[in-house]
Amino acid sequence: MNSPQLAVAPAFLRKLMAVVVVGAVILGVTAVVSPDRAWANLLLLSYYLITLGLGGALFIALTNVCGASWSVAFRRVPEALTGLLPVAGVLVLVAVALRLPQYAWHHHGHGGPGTFWFKELWLSSKFFAVRAVAFVLLWIVLARILVWNSRRQDTRAGVSNVPINTGVSVLFLGVFAITISLAGVDWIMALEPLWFSTMWGVYQFSGLIMATLAAMIIACICLRRMGPLEGIFTDEHLHDLGKLLMGFSCFWMYIWFSQYMLIWYSNIPEETSYFIPRLHGPWAPVVVGSLVLNWIIPFFALLPRPSKRSESIMLRVCVVVLIGRWVDLSVMIFPPVIGTTPLFGLPELASVAIPCGLASWLFFRSFSAAPPVPAGDPDLVASLHYHA
Amino acid sequence: MSDRVLLASFDHEDDLLAATEAVRQKGWRILDAFTPYAVHGLDHAMGLKPSRLTWVCFICGMTGALGMLWFEHWTASITWPIDVGGKPWNSLPSDVPVAFEAAVLLAGFGSVFALFGVSRLWPGKKPKVVYPRATDDRFVLVIDEADAAFDVPSAERFLQEFNVVETMERTQ
Structure with missing residues (x-):
């Protein structure tokens, strides 16, 4: 395969960087004026970015373990997404470090009945920090191995890589399932340490995979228009990614509703404490908005077959889903940190702009570091001739 | 539509796909195709409308x-x-x-x-197997001999380009 290497205009990359710098300055100023608001936005944007990178690794690992061939042609796209992990990891760790004392359990009451001793242990600052570092390092290392192995295959064609790919992918999936649940609990659920939900882990996963698929679809369409994936990323691939996006959109709604309905039904005060500030008051329309963006629009827009094969419809739906992910995360993070009134001003605009700019910048940098098509993969031909 | 049809059978799905495409472009009416398994792209080659x-x-x-x-x-x-x-x-x-x-x-x-x-399927319906080997290893195209102008020998010659294995005429 002779696909042109991606050449992104330096001026464009500089513009992306400028967006990030302006956003960072705004957040920096906010940190002086209103530290809580700046921190909430920092956590939101760094969690957004790290879950996108992690989703890229998840997609590679899942397709490797299944022995899937259809996705090989555009595998460099999720591989390039994992390039977000190191920078996003640093941002997450900065966010966690800045808030470490508030995360600790002892601020919310000493000792007590039941499982309090466990919470005290689990949320002690040292253990909390060590865990955060361990999660980020594990993700970066395993994603690096997956990408390294795939790039090594470019020069050593054949099937010798397949067992390593499968082994590392299985390991990654196991680690991912545990760490994403714990990371979501640590960094977001622990903002309200008296509240708990056993659906939280899978809820984090559902949002992560949906946003990742949306980002991948946008990237694939852009790269097809720019040249590197022209004639390689086909409408069949787009169609199947669209099916996955629609499926996981329904999955997200299913999980969201399952969590909500169980809490609503049993109506126990320690459980309803999450939903009362979000559904009784000014946050309610935002919550409804997140349901519209994450499920109602994607579901009805992607239901007909032609729309999953249409570039323009898919681009629009994916942008809606990425906005929906931001709104969903803001509903999780903002109420306990900045209070019962939703705010959308310059700092929030910055935390929208920074992920856009930084993710694009890191993605293009990472994508242009390797040939755009994994030419040595034995399944490449099957993927190029794939028929949905 | 006449009651006479031409059955053309092929050994490979690629031949069937190419022949179907060519026959459709020639303007002959394709009544159906029978294959041992689902052949990707056949619906497109036959010019079928999207399913309702x-x-x-x-x-x-x-x-x-x-x-x-x-x-x-x-x-x-x-x-x-x-x-x-x-x-x-x-x-x-x-x-x-x-x-x-x-x-x-x-x-x-x-x-x-x-x-x-x-599809007019119901319990106890007697199967009507048009061409038994289509359930095993052959790919069969059913073409309508629309009118007197349809010339079977020339149609057979046309299908030779696509490695047709056997052709036969049937009345419906």
Whole structure:
């Protein structure tokens, strides 16, 4: 395969960087004026970015373990997404470090009945920090191995890589399932340490995979228009990614509703404490908005077959889903940190702009570091001739 | 449409696909194709219109969801209101799971039975095997000998380009 290497205009990359710098300055100023608001936005944007990178690794690992061939042609796209992990990891760790004392359990009451001793242990600052570092390092290392192995295959064609790919992918999936649940609990659920939900882990996963698929679809369409994936990323691939996006959109709604309905039904005060500030008051329309963006629009827009094969419809739906992910995360993070009134001003605009700019910048940098098509993969031909 | 058809059988799916495409472009009427397994792209080559089954599925699903929501509302808060856990009678969240299941059930059954109906399949129906080896290793194209102008020998010569293995005429 002779696909042109991606050449992104330096001026464009500089513009992306400028967006990030302006956003960072705004957040920096906010940190002086209103530290809580700046921190909430920092956590939101760094969690957004790290879950996108992690989703890229998840997609590679899942397709490797299944022995899937259809996705090989555009595998460099999720591989390039994992390039977000190191920078996003640093941002997450900065966010966690800045808030470490508030995360600790002892601020919310000493000792007590039941499982309090466990919470005290689990949320002690040292253990909390060590865990955060361990999660980020594990993700970066395993994603690096997956990408390294795939790039090594470019020069050593054949099937010798397949067992390593499968082994590392299985390991990654196991680690991912545990760490994403714990990371979501640590960094977001622990903002309200008296509240708990056993659906939280899978809820984090559902949002992560949906946003990742949306980002991948946008990237694939852009790269097809720019040249590197022209004639390689086909409408069949787009169609199947669209099916996955629609499926996981329904999955997200299913999980969201399952969590909500169980809490609503049993109506126990320690459980309803999450939903009362979000559904009784000014946050309610935002919550409804997140349901519209994450499920109602994607579901009805992607239901007909032609729309999953249409570039323009898919681009629009994916942008809606990425906005929906931001709104969903803001509903999780903002109420306990900045209070019962939703705010959308310059700092929030910055935390929208920074992920856009930084993710694009890191993605293009990472994508242009390797040939755009994994030419040595034995399944490449099957993927190029794939028929949905 | 005459009652005479031409059966052309092939050894490979690629030959069938190419022949189907060419026959359609020549303007001959393709009645059907029989293959041992689903051949990707054959519907496109035959020029079939997109299936209307999706609409049946969608309408059945919506009927299930909305019908069940209405039924739950009617039973639980209009005809025989029951206090469950102090919740309001018209509690939408408690109606959603059953509405969801009804949507899935009706969409599934609706699609399957609509497919059976359209394909005229019912229990005890005698199978009409047009060409037995299509269930084993042959790919068969059924072409309508539309009128007197349809020349069988020249059609056979045309199909030779696509490695046709056997051709035969049938009356329907």
